[in-house]
Amino acid sequence: MLEPTACATVIPCFNESASITTLVMAVRQQLPFVLVVDDGSTDDTASLAKSAGAVVVKHERNLGKGAALKTGLSRALKQGYEWAVTLDGDGQHAPEDLPALLRGAEQTGILLVIGNRMNDARKIPWLRRQVNQWMSRKLSQRAGRPLPDTQSGFRLIHLRTWAALSLHTEHFEVESEMLLAFLAAEHSVAFVPIQVIRRRRSSHIRPVTDSLRWWKWWRGLERPPAPPVEIESGRPHASQPEFNRAFIR
Structure with a gap:
């Protein structure tokens, strides 16, 4: 398994006083x-996390999950860590599943391992x-391969590979953007099963607002170019009515 000293844990938080102490200690x-x-x-x-033994970085105002992850991953990289595990601050991810992610990277050499719920x-x-x-x-269709849990925030990330990507989102769509960026850079992605812990309180995710923001991001993606089409000599192109009548059923 990867050496624990090579791996940081990054936990983005917004008003998680009910869960952060237990989570950090675990x-x-x-x-x-x-x-x-x-x-x-x-x-x-912040004060509870620090008391539990975490290093705390504060944003003066709420910037979004993507921005918080960028702050945390950048800090871990600057401190010399090769890898970082990210997990949510509300306690929905079980710390005892951490070794499964570490084993996944060690056994496969894959640079992004995602917990699959x-x-x-x-x-x-x-x-x-x-x-x-x-x-x-949607993301599976774009990637051309099954991606069972693209929205999971429980991930093991190779930091130098992450830092080389061009990522721009600052909210919950960051998980999707990161996943597609790894694949676009021709890095494989692995999914390992993890357990699901029921939330004791409501999520900070706003289903309508965050889904609309995700959809706006999705619609703004540059569409991949269409594959070249070979046209036989003398055969009308697909844009011509004769082609449509003759070949489209």
Whole structure:
């Protein structure tokens, strides 16, 4: 398994005082360096995380999950870490699943390993599950391969590879953008099964607002060019009416 000293943990947080202490203490049993990015919280998330043993970086105002991840991953890279695990601050990810992600990278050499919740998807609230699966279908179609859980925030990321990518989103669409960027750079991606922990309180995700933002991002992607079409000599092109009448049924 990857050496724990080579891997940081990055936890983006916004008002997670109810869960952050337990989470940080549990993660530190697996990986000693935990970096909490407090994304403009109005509660005592930052002080509780620090008391539990985390290094805390604060945003003065809420900038979004993508921005918080960028802050945390950049800090981990500057401190000399080769890898970083990201997980959500609300306690939905089980720290005991961390070794599965580390083994996945060590055994395959893959530079992005994602925790897949879909084997236990019934524990995810119905609306959120439907939205996640719809997004995963869209991204799978674009990638040309099955991507079972594109919205999972529980990931193991090779930091220098991540830093070489061009990523721009600052909100929840960051998971999708990162995944496609790794694939576009011809890096393989692995999914490993993880458990799902039911939330004890509502998510910070806003289904309508965040889904619309994701859709706007999706529609703005540069579409891949169409493959070249060989046209036989004397045969009308597909744009011509004669072709449509003769060959399209």
